[in-house]
Amino acid sequence: MNEEQLSNIRHSLAHVLAAAVRRVYGADKVKLGVGPVIVDGFYYDFDLGDTKISEDDLPKIEKEMRKIITEKQDFTGEEKSLDEAVQWEKAAGQPYKLELLEDLKGEGAKITFYTNGDFTDLCRGGHVANTGDIPADAFKLTKVAGAYWRGDEKNTMMQRIYGVAFVDKDELMSYLQRLTEAKKRDHRKLGRELDLFVTSDLVGAGLPLFTPRGTVLREELARYSNELRQRYGFEKVWTPHIAKTALYEKSGHWAKFGDELFLVKSQETSDQFVLKPMNCPHHTRIYASAARSYRDLPIRYLETTTDYRDEKTGELGGLARVRSLTQDDSHVFCRSDQVGVEIENLLTAVDELYATIDMKLRVRLSYRDDSDAYLGDPRLWESAQKQLKQAVAAAGLDYFEATGEAAFYGPKIDFMATDAIGREHQLATAQLDFVMPERFELEYSAEGGAIERPVMIHCALLGSIERFLSVYIEHTAGKFPIWCAPEQLRIIKVKDDKAVDELCTKILDLSREFDVRMTLDDSNNSVSKKIRNAETHKVPYSVVVGEKEAASGQLPLRIRADLVTNESAEHVYTPEQLMKSIANETRSRVSKSSL
Numbered sequence: 001m002n003e004e005q006l007s008n009i010r011h012s013l014a015h016v017l018a019a020a021v022r023r024v025y026g027a028d029k030v031k032l033g034v035g036p037v038i039v040d041g042f043y044y045d046f047d048l049g050d051t052k053i054s055e056d057d058l059p060k061i062e063k064e065m066r067k068i069i070t071e072k073q074d075f076t077g078e079e080k081s082l083d084e085a086v087q088w089e090k091a092a093g094q095p096y097k098l099e100l101l102e103d104l105k106g107e108g109a110k111i112t113f114y115t116n117g118d119f120t121d122l123c124r125g126g127h128v129a130n131t132g133d134i135p136a137d138a139f140k141l142t143k144v145a146g147a148y149w150r151g152d153e154k155n156t157m158m159q160r161i162y163g164v165a166f167v168d169k170d171e172l173m174s175y176l177q178r179l180t181e182a183k184k185r186d187h188r189k190l191g192r193e194l195d196l197f198v199t200s201d202l203v204g205a206g207l208p209l210f211t212p213r214g215t216v217l218r219e220e221l222a223r224y225s226n227e228l229r230q231r232y233g234f235e236k237v238w239t240p241h242i243a244k245t246a247l248y249e250k251s252g253h254w255a256k257f258g259d260e261l262f263l264v265k266s267q268e269t270s271d272q273f274v275l276k277p278m279n280c281p282h283h284t285r286i287y288a289s290a291a292r293s294y295r296d297l298p299i300r301y302l303e304t305t306t307d308y309r310d311e312k313t314g315e316l317g318g319l320a321r322v323r324s325l326t327q328d329d330s331h332v333f334c335r336s337d338q339v340g341v342e343i344e345n346l347l348t349a350v351d352e353l354y355a356t357i358d359m360k361l362r363v364r365l366s367y368r369d370d371s372d373a374y375l376g377d378p379r380l381w382e383s384a385q386k387q388l389k390q391a392v393a394a395a396g397l398d399y400f401e402a403t404g405e406a407a408f409y410g411p412k413i414d415f416m417a418t419d420a421i422g423r424e425h426q427l428a429t430a431q432l433d434f435v436m437p438e439r440f441e442l443e444y445s446a447e448g449g450a451i452e453r454p455v456m457i458h459c460a461l462l463g464s465i466e467r468f469l470s471v472y473i474e475h476t477a478g479k480f481p482i483w484c485a486p487e488q489l490r491i492i493k494v495k496d497d498k499a500v501d502e503l504c505t506k507i508l509d510l511s512r513e514f515d516v517r518m519t520l521d522d523s524n525n526s527v528s529k530k531i532r533n534a535e536t537h538k539v540p541y542s543v544v545v546g547e548k549e550a551a552s553g554q555l556p557l558r559i560r561a562d563l564v565t566n567e568s569a570e571h572v573y574t575p576e577q578l579m580k581s582i583a584n585e586t587r588s589r590v591s592k593s594s595l
Contacts, residue, residue, distance in 0.1 A: 001167050007037050009134055010165045012075065012116075012127045013065070014042040016134070017141070017161060019119035020064035021046055024057075032121065033096050033149060033158050040175065041139075041164035045147055047096070053159050058141040061161070065139075072132035073117040077125055085111040085122065096149060097122050138172045139165035142179070148314055178421050185421070187473035188318040194478050194537060196469075196486070197319065206316040206323035208466065213486035216517065218326070218465055220484035221472070222304050224356070224589065225328040225461045228349040234302040234330055239282035241306070242273045250439055251281040260309045275308035280433075280458060283331045284440045287454075292444040297454060298334035298342055304465075305329065319470035326465040332457040333442065339384060339455055343391040343413070343430060346459050350415055350428045351395065353461050356589050359417040359475060362398040364426075365389055366405035366412045374408055376434035384432045384455075385411045409435035419475040427468055431458040479562050482540045483589040486517065488582055490539045492530045493522040494546030503550045507543075507575050514579040516586075531558070540593070541582065563593040571595060 014035035022030045025048055033045025046053070053061075080088065082104060089097040100122065104111065114123045116131055128134060141163045149155035166172045183189075191197045196214035203209060210218060226236070242264050248254040254261070257277060264273035276282065283301050292299070306326045315321050332342050354361050367385050368374045374381070388411055392399045406412060410432035416424050433456040436442075446452045462468040482488055489511065493504055504520055511518035521530045527544060534542040542558045549555060555578055557571040573581065573595070581595050588594075 006165075006167060008126050008128050010037045010042045011035075012131065012134055013139055013163060013165050014044050015075075015114065015116055015119065015121055015123070015127070016065050016068050016131060017042070017044050017061070017163060018046075018121060019068055019117060020061050021053075021161070022119065023064050024061055025051060028093070031096060032094055033160075034100075035121075037126075038162075040166075041142075041162065043160050043162045045149070045158040045160045047149075047156055047158055053144050053161065055144055058144070058161070062141050065141075066136050068117065069131045069134050069136045071117060072130050074130040075114055075116050075127040078113050078115070080111045080113060082111055085113070088113070089122065092120075135166075135168060137169040138167060139163055140172060140176065146314070148312075151312070151314075153312055153314055178423075181421050182423075182474065185474040185477045186318075187320075187470045190473050190478040191318070194486075196473070204323070205313055206311055206321070208319060208322060208324070216486040217480065217484055218469060221462060221468070222326075222328060222465060224353065224484075226302065226304060228353060228461065229300075229302045229328075229330055232300070232345040232349060233298075234300040237283065237286055237301045237303050239276070239279060239286075239303060239305070241276055241308075243276055243282065245272045245274055247281050247285075248274060248277075251284075251436060252439060253277065253281070257309075260311070262308050262310050277307050277309050279303055279305060279307065279327065279329045280331055280436060280456070281440075284436060284442060284456075287333050288440060288442055292333075292454075294335060294444055294446050294452075297444055298332050298338050300330070300332050300342075302328070302330045319466040319473075322464075322466045325467070328460050328462045328465065330457075330459040330461075332459070333437075333444075333454040334457065335444075335452070336380070336383065336455050339432065339457070340387040340391055342457055343388060344394065346430050346457070347391055347395040347397065347413075350430075350461055351397065354415070354417055354428075356591070357472065357475070357481075358591055359419060362400070362416050362418075363392050364405070364414040364416060365392060365399055365401045366407070366414060367401060367403045368406045368411065369404040371404075374406065376410065376438075380434055381411065384434075388413055388432070407431055407433075409433045417471070419471060420477070421474075425471045427463045427471065428461050429459065429463065432456075433458060479538050479560065480540075481589070481591045482563070482582065482593070483586045485538075485540050487519055487537065487539050488516055488541060488586070489518040489578075490534045490537075490542040491518065491520045492527060492534065492542055492544045493520060494527055494544060496522075497547060497550065499550035500545055500547060503545055503553070503575070507545070507555075507579075510575050510579045514583040516579055516582045534558075535560075541595075543578075557595060559593050559595065565592045565594070569595075 018032060018035055029048055031047035035044035086101050112125060113120050141161060143162050145160045146157050147160040149158055164175055195211050197208045197210045199208055245254060261277055262275040264275060287299060306324050308324055311321055311323050334342055365388055368381055412429060412431035414426050415428035417427050418424050437453045437456050442454055443451050444454055491504055491507055508520060540560050540563055543555045553574060554572050557573060585594055
């Protein structure tokens, strides 16, 4: 079965879902929204007034869907004029469909309706021949969620029913197993359990607060990104969190993203400010602060800083979509003949980072098409796209090309990372920009004395650190490697005893000396409960310290199961040996224990 056939099955199931909901709740009560195909399945939006659908209702809706499938209803299409379609939807009492038809006025579009059984829906087509062609054991309704009509929070909140569908039952069961595993790994759940971040209604939606443990994790990842970039000549800069609107008007962001900006009003002047949504316009001002020669280029800036975007409330979720996002942002200003080398350096840095965190990468090369939606000289685009492809091929990265996916200001490389349960995420990116240097009139003196425009390269290794963490927490299931674990070692004290206390104090002093993140559990809990607590917090290493250990000065190390590489080893250390080893593992950023 090819992708088109599977898409037709999923689209047909969206219609079957709508027909089943009408049967279950009454056709007169159901106002229909839209029901598209999505990755792995489909959904349909409904307005049922005061009637609420819960996930407990999904089995009875599924049962009705399977009944419709067994009825082997043909899908038949009919074309109507716009006026006929409007009259039909008015008679059917479907206000949302009427609104969709309003958008088609003046376009001369063909209006098609598709019918199966007693259900008819406004639709462009793409169905199986009849409902009997749908594999009845290869789909499942998964959840109910709220969704504003047309994504606008000023509109009605619809009830969206999601479903998944596959070629056969085996593929469905495999997907559901991954879904079960994904729920266990949900970063919001693990964030609470591992004490990584919290949210507060008093602070606001989409504004997460990181605990000491969560702050360690994000700072260790950011530190690694900074080190990799500094290795290739990037220098740290700092820019303020607000700027005048004039900056973003000149960059073009105001016209394109103005409704996503937080406005800041000065009480001292008439100036209008915004919280910065991105850093590139600020970095152009640093570049432009001095005369530049071709000998000065490339100039490389890095800034790991928080930006702010006024995302829609209904789209916020955990760390995946936030209003305060911290980017490990980088900008290169270079000559056109330097683009290839700079991209190669960034590719190497990205490859090393994702190898360290054990996520497989592939690359999407996003090119322009022949439309007039892109700015800049097409010959420059052609050269840049060629350099991007050569750099990716030379790095030995798996890649695919996507025409029409470029940013309006230049082609880009999107890095697609696959997590531990097979999901793909777009995280890191490298983008060429011909537009911003033009808008800000950036210049350098070429070798012959002519004034030239630099090429600007935007790059982030992690992207949004918050979004990266939402992926990384789930990828690791909270079992972080030793180098970025918020807590690397836990000492479990057995009892109050002078010799035991002295050994614990010695270990604590050494942890500070070697910069090992350690906690001491000297609570009144039983030793078994203390051990379970360390396991619950997924601490990489733990040591039980009692009279025996105090007498011998030897520490038997408990290693988290996923880190063990040599089960036959004794893993017994002096305090000094243990701290040196953990410190070495941290510096080397190992993913498995070398102890």
